[in-house]
Amino acid sequence: MSMAIAHYQSEFERLGALLPWQGSSQWQLWRQEGLAHFAAQGFPSTRQEEWKYTSLTALEKLALSCAPGDSAPPVWESLEGHVLLPRARHRLVFVDGVFQPALSRLESLPPGVRVRPLSAVPAQDSAPLQAQLQAIRSRTPFTALNAAFMTEGVWVSASPGACLDEPMMVLYVTTGGGRAHHLVNAYDLGAGACLTVVEQYLGLAQDPYFVNQVTGVQLAAGAQLTHLKLQQEGARSYHIGALQAVQQGDSRLESHAFALSGAFGRNDLETALHEPGAAVVMNGLYRVNGREFQDFHTCIRHESPDCTSDEYFKGVLDGSGRAVFNGKIVVAQDAQHTASRQSNHNLLLSDQAEVDTKPQLEIFADDVKCSHGATVGQLDEDQWFYLRSRGLESDHARALLIEAFALELLSGIGDTGLRAAMDQLLRGRSHG
């Protein structure tokens, strides 16, 4: 047995009794199963197809504590400048895996919308959450590890027709190294309910740490979720995330994932278009520089007729950065009239940077419209020359073009406030 497995097993022995809801035998079972699953598989190796370009050996060697942090949380004033929507009226803030009531606020939620940090959910109310997490179909060693250790996160449920009409912020801040944080987000939207949520992962720690998060999404008929994930992790961080959604008839998921910084990132984003008329927009941006690494594995399952998927990922690769994009689309045999588009465009800014991009289409229906395309290119010389010929500094011109490349993705964000906030963030300065 590997050292890493032994380490997490001993962490479980050390902490098991302190984990949430351990009074409940269902949760005990749940966690033990997770641990067993993880122990059986261990850390994936690059011999496995899904992890071919993604080496975990450095993470495996870290003996990280799975207990939440205990240092004093920062004050809001010191965080505010980093927060995507600092004035959001609904926000939950977690620091080093611990919920911070003093930094959070939940004003006047509309009837039918419930927002709770996991730590505020008593054991007797937690069964529906488990049921929801049970629906997560694809288990990886990391979702299993998450099941064993999950300590905090957010659970939002909206009853049929209930809508939160402004974006909600969920902020996970990491201030110290040496720990693994196992976080869970669950969004459960009843028929016709709607929600816009931002999950921002902000790493202020210089030392190595590990965020292992799972987001589960259930969209009943006609429900609409806009989910924006923002990764701004620390210089020596590891971030592994999974989003798993199940969509019923005519529901709509708009998923935007921005991996802007962090030493190592891996995201597995998956949705099942389970009933007719379901639609998904799955967009993302990865940006690597220095020796950073980002990996997006996406999977869209067309399981019913008349569903649409629109996937657009872009990559900006500089320095010795590396990235992976693997976009899987599965169209089941009876998913006729599927309309699916996928594109992945990469901007390679240095000779040392590298990207591996691969569409993976598995189409079993015959009456479908599926398109895909991937490009890897450099900065457009003509555009660069044009800007410089107007007197702009060469670096300024370059930065503008890189920004422009990334900004194009924002047109897919429906919420105007959110789009504006991302626009400002990606520009990194105010435009006159």
Added chain:
Amino acid sequence: MLIIKDLHASVGDKPILKGINLTVKAGEVHAIMGPNGSGKSTLSNVLAGRENVTVTSGSIDYLGHDLLALEVEERAREGVFLAFQYPVEIPGVGNVYLLKAALNAQRKHRGLPELDAMDFLALVKDKMKLMEMSESMLYRAVNEGFSGGEKKRNEILQMAVLEPRLAILDETDSGLDIDALKVVANGVNSLRHPERSMILVTHYQRLLDYIKPDYVHVLAGGRIVRSGGPELAHELEKQGYAWVGDGQSGQEVSSGS
């Protein structure tokens, strides 16, 4: 203002300019005509500093400086402006942003304070009136989705805002309808100034009816094979280029002034 001496330049291994001599004095307008592929845009690009054109020999003196020693952006700030034959579209970069950044880069270079948003907008709107452009174009991305004619107007708008010392207009007239041609010509004429020189690259006499050049040159096969006054353009219009030769015959013609 500008003294080009025996300029040779290649793109890749292919020699394109084969000994250009041209002197342009302050306040003068020179027209350069010549067959397709003769090197007119290449010459324009060399002046603006395009890196994919290699100058193999010769010199360019601009206001007493060695122009070839300056970076692209330095040339622009020193007052060299190229209105492109094919202005590139730059999605994601705002037209108004570029105008302001360009103007302020130049002002900074000259030790002038940057213009604030209000003064800048007032200036630009004034120039847009001159170019008969709708203000909405300011808020679009640079040239994105602009019609051919709109792109050309936008080039002259930039020129009007930047007020260069040496403007090179590469086929600014092509693709313009008659009314637009008048507007553009009017814009260019309003910028004529004793301290400002212009090089107009064109295929058509029509533009020169509106913007009267002091000299007309014919560039063929990478050389200036004929120079003369405005009447030369009329002759070309009537007779085509066959009679001026292809520039390979080695005939040297002294350039204007």
